[in-house]
Amino acid sequence: MKTKILPTLCVILLGLVLAACNTPAPLPEAPTRIPTLIPATMPAPGSQNTPQPGVVFPTSAPDATAGLAIYQENCASCHGADGKGQVEGSRDFTDVSYMRGAAPVDFFAVVTNGAGEMPAFKDELSDDERWNATWALWSFAVPAEQIAQGKTVYESAGCVNCHGANGEGVIPQARKFTPDFIPQYPAQQYYQSVSAGKGIMPAHQDRLSEDERWASVEYVRTFGYQPASQ
Ligand code: HEC
Ligand code: HEC
CATH class of the missing domain: 1.10.760.10 (Cytochrome c-like domain)
Incomplete structure (x- = not known):
């Protein structure tokens, strides 16, 4: 008698497995990952989980055209009229892969608080102006x-x-x-x-x-x- 229990169990288990196979496949929850393309030089993606001082989000869409005018007046001396970088440490804003890896909020934080040799603009430019200037940087990389x-x-x-x-x-x-x-x-x-x-x-x-x-x-x-x- 005892020896029959194992095969019976096996049949039941097999049945369960087959039944599981027949239920319709759920929508994929964890999609196939594609290899990450971010080169090592990229900044860490968006700091949205660690709020940075001085960061306020815009309530209406910033205007990159207005931002370019602000840029030419306040930023071009160091970053170049063409955005390619002029002084040491300034980045090439025409570098498409670099710009794809940067979160605008992180750039806004730098424009607000300054970094290294770059001065803070929180007292020079309004929140809206800093957002306009921040988004203007993408006009160098996105045709x-x-x-x-x-x-x-x-x-x-x-x-x-x-x-x-x-x-x-x-x-x-x-x-x-x-x-x-x-x-x-x-x-x-x-x-x-x-x-x-x-x-x-x-x-x-x-x-x-x-x-x-x-x-x-x-x-x-x-x-x-x-x-x-x-
Ligand atoms: C069947 C509906 C559907 C279609 C079609 C679709 N999306 Fe989405 N998309 C979603 C949903 C739902 C989310 C939110 C996913 C989540 O966070 O769980 C999303 C998220 C996104 C996000 C945010 C991703 C992120 O990392 O937070 C972007 C950007 C996006 N979609 C762009 C697109 C573009 C571009 C297309 C067409 C090429 C597209 N979607 C087609 C439903 C759709
Ligand atoms: C006095 C020169 C100078 C001026 C003026 C200046 N920057 Fe900068 N900026 C720099 C330097 C240098 C860095 C690199 C700082 C560092 O990380 O050491 C920098 C960094 C940045 C970054 C961060 C880039 C990154 O990859 O993290 C952004 C965004 C930026 N500047 C935008 C602006 C904007 C917009 C203005 C005008 C409102 C401006 N800068 C004015 C010199 C300047």
Whole structure:
């Protein structure tokens, strides 16, 4: 009698395993990761979890065109009229991969409080002016044509169905792409989420080219600021 128990158990277990196989697969929760592309020189992605002194988020979309005027007046002497960096320690703001890895809020914190040889601007420029100048830095790295391409992708690839024409979110799980959310993360993070999928957002790495994904991300970011008219 005893010897029969084991085989019986095995049959039951096998049945359970097969039953588990027949239930419909749940939506993938942990999407396939794509390799991280951030080179070692990149700053740590968005410090959104450690609030920095002087950081206030904008309530309406900062204006990069206005920011460029502020930049030429207050920043170009050290950072170069073309954004490529003039004095020691100043970065090349035209370096696309560097700018993709930087969170605007971290740059805003530097503009506010200064860093190294760079003076603080919290008393020289208003919050709005510092946000305008911060977003203006991305006009050195993000061409207008890329944003235009991104709009086409956003509307044709179905992003708009979940995120809405103005990034307002039409399904409850989708975050609103507001001027205080967008600057908290580098474009790189959004690119990874769009590529590999996140939550119920499907992965797009097999549906869209790299260029299309970057363009769609740069377009999404413009729900958080008004890009410079170039
Ligand atoms: C006196 C020269 C000087 C002026 C003026 C200046 N900067 Fe800077 N800036 C620097 C230097 C040098 C650094 C590098 C600081 C460090 O980390 O040691 C820097 C760093 C930065 C960073 C951080 C970049 C990074 O990769 O972390 C940002 C953003 C920035 N500056 C923006 C601005 C803006 C916007 C203005 C004008 C409102 C401005 N700067 C004016 C010299 C200057
Ligand atoms: C089926 C609905 C759906 C579609 C289609 C979709 N998304 Fe999303 N997206 C979501 C949801 C839901 C989230 C929030 C995910 C989470 O945080 O759990 C999200 C998050 C994001 C984020 C924020 C990612 C982050 O790291 O926080 C970006 C950026 C984004 N989507 C852009 C896009 C773009 C661009 C497209 C088109 C190429 C797109 N989405 C297509 C539903 C969708």
